[in-house]
Each structure stands twice: as C-alpha cells, then as structure tokens.
Amino acid sequence: MAQIPSSARRTTRRFQQVDTVETGQGGDGRRDTGPGTRRADIRRAIRRAIRVGSRLGPWKRGLVLAALALLLGLVMLLHAKIPNRVGNLGSLAETILPWFGLCIPVLLAGALWRRSASAVVALLLPVLVWLNLFGELLSDKSNPGSDLTVASHNVGADNPDPTGTAHALAASGADVLALEEITPQAKVLYEKELANAYPYHTVQGTVGLWSRLPLSDTQPVDIEMDYGPLADTKPVAVRMAYTRALRTTVATDQGPLAVYVAHLGSARVNPRAGFWTVSRDRGAHALGKAIAAERNERVVLLGDLNGTMDDRAFADITSQLRSAQEAAGKGFGFSWPAKFPVVRIDQILVRGVQPKSSWSLPATGSDHLPVAAGISW
Incomplete structure (x- = not known):
C-alpha cells in the first residue's frame, strides 16, 4: 500500500483542527456544550439583540x-x-x-x-x-423680622440625654416651645431645666408648652388615641398617658394667640395591617374638628403629627391651616429620623399669622429633629 507523505498528514490534521474549532465539535462528532460555549452563545444573542434594536429609529427604541x-x-x-x-x-x-x-x-x-x-x-x-x-x-422663601419664634420637638421617651436636650432647646431662642412624648420621669427634669428661660408652662399628659409669655385657658384636647396592633411598641409611660394634645392661649403684645400642641398616633408599615394609620387618622380628624371650633382667628399648631401634609388623612387640618415650612422655609425640612431625615412629620401650621421663616434645629438625643418658625402679625 502506498504511504501518505508526512507533510500531507500534517496538513490534513491542521484542517481537522480548524474544522473542530469552527463547528464546536470534538473528535467524536459531538457539539461542545460546556459553560464557556453557553456564555459565548449568550453574548452573541445579546449582540444580535443590540444590533436589531439599533436598527430601529429613535422613536421606536425604548x-x-x-x-x-x-x-x-x-x-x-x-x-x-x-x-x-x-x-x-x-x-x-x-x-x-x-x-x-x-x-x-x-x-x-x-x-x-x-x-x-x-x-x-x-x-x-x-x-x-x-x-x-x-x-x-427648592427656593428659600424665608424673610427676616418675625414677631414671635415658635418651636416644636418630640423629645423621645427613650431620650438618653434629656438634660442636654432641654439646654439645647432653651438656647434656641424660641419664645414658645412645644414638647411631645414627655414621660413622667422626664417631666420633672424638663420643668427644672427650662424654668429660667420659660417662666410659664403647662403639661397635659405627654405633651407640654413652655412660654416666655403668659398662658391662659389651657385645656386638654381629646384626639381619641388607639394604638391597635402597635400597643406593645411604645413605653408603658407613653401608652398609659391618654392625653396627647392640648390647647392654650398665649398673651402677646398683638393680642391672644391660640396654640395647639399635639402628638398624633403612630404610622407604621405593618405586615398584617399594611400602612397602619388608624389611630393617627382618627386623631387628625378630631384635631381638625377642635380647630374648626376655635374662635380665635390667630392659631398655631405645633406637634409631631406622624405624617406629611401631602397625606389626604390631614385634609381636615390642611383645609384650615397652612404649613410654615411650605410658606417660608427652604427645602423639604425633613425631620425624621434624626440621623438621616427622609420625611417631615413634625409640623408647624398657622392661621391668621404670617410665617416669615422656618427651619430645623440641630439634633438632640431624640430620634426627631426639632423644628422652628418665625411668625409675624
């Protein structure tokens, strides 16, 4: 039998190798379906899809x-x-x-x-x-020349430094200061630490008001609290204190000013109840009714309302009062949580007076930021 020259055998082997690489088949005629080949197929499919998409006009893409x-x-x-x-x-x-x-x-x-x-x-x-x-x-709408500075702060039932919080609030320059979530233990401390700066004060349940000006006609406001499925998430001292809103009159040089302080029920995302706001919404409705019955034309509402004023639940309130932050502030004025605020749930709302400025105060030991506003007649 005639022998094939060695040079011809080498040429034949090279053609076989090339054919194997191009067809993806091994020496036994089977197609290579390993991970590398599958990734290559995916990349080719993506490139083909991009080429097809790029051939579409700009109005048909995306x-x-x-x-x-x-x-x-x-x-x-x-x-x-x-x-x-x-x-x-x-x-x-x-x-x-x-x-x-x-x-x-x-x-x-x-x-x-x-x-x-x-x-x-x-x-x-x-x-x-x-x-x-x-x-x-997004614009700065603040103006100088306010007649009265008001402030509000949820001081936090778990505040580790109520003394420092009291000192910071006293140094804020506020003429009228509202506090929410006051525990019985902290009440004595706040009364002591704020006494020099604010000779007049009242505490009703877990909310209080400290003032440089005389107070009168003080009374609690029933906002129908109900913690529902969140009853166990609050300290006992807070849950047991039913009164979470008050109304008082501040005597100013320009006449009486009705001031409301409120801490509405919690709003939580709950796996069973969804966005649970039953207690808060009930309190907002009750608070709206109380303000509607207010005879004084000049009204200021201070407090932790546990919601933004874009929420339809506050229609009874926002139909009567306007936000100092929206009227005279800069930015959104987010107040909670204090470490990285993402919503403004601490509010200053007014009627019959002109907001001149609105801002947030530095963080304290609470998980809320204090908020303040300057108002004028």
Missing part, C-alpha cells in the same frame, strides 16, 4: 422606558386617586411622594443609553408634575 415614564407621571399627578382600601396604599404613596422624583434620573439614564427619543419626551410628564408639586420648596 418604548418600555417611555411607558414607565408616563406611568410615573400619572402616579404623581393622580396620587389622590390611589385608593386606600388595600393596605392604605394611597396614604403611603403620598407620604413618600417627593421621593418619586428619584426615578426620573434613572429613567433618563436608560433613555440616553438606548438613545430613545420617545422615552426622553415621555419624561417631560413626570418632570413637569414633580416641579408643579414641589418646585417651590
């Missing part, structure tokens, strides 16, 4: 992003229509409503990456809606 942008805008625009029947979803959405704006730059980045004209145009809706809702809060 339609999913465009739909998400329109949905975001509609959610913010129609937030009042989101029902509360399931887990109090409407109130939850309104509580975090400003933070929906963070979705806009995320969608914009996706639209630019996809070079989608339709998604960029669709983003105009959420941008305009967000600016309409919150654009005014």
